[in-house]
Amino acid sequence: MTLAHELGIFLRQTYEKQARFLLPKIGRYAHARQFKRMQKALKKIKNALGCVYRDLLRKITSDMNL
Structure with missing residues (x-):
């Protein structure tokens, strides 16, 4: 996330x-x-990571299209 911020x-x-x-x-x-509690917390982390990953892909592809 800090790398993304550094890249603008x-x-x-x-x-x-x-x-x-x-x-x-x-x-x-x-x-x-x-x-079971560990798996529940791990699922939340993986979900958040996927959201950040998809957001990065959207931003990168929109920058390439310009």
Whole structure:
């Protein structure tokens, strides 16, 4: 996300705050053998990553078309 900002690509949402809270939770859930909760948090992270990825693709392809 910082690389996109350096390249002048501004994203709609970065999900940085969500990732900052969920990534440590995933580690804690795994350590405590709470795998269902871990999978739920991991799914949220993957969903956010997919949203950022698709937003980047949209911005890059629209810049190429200009």
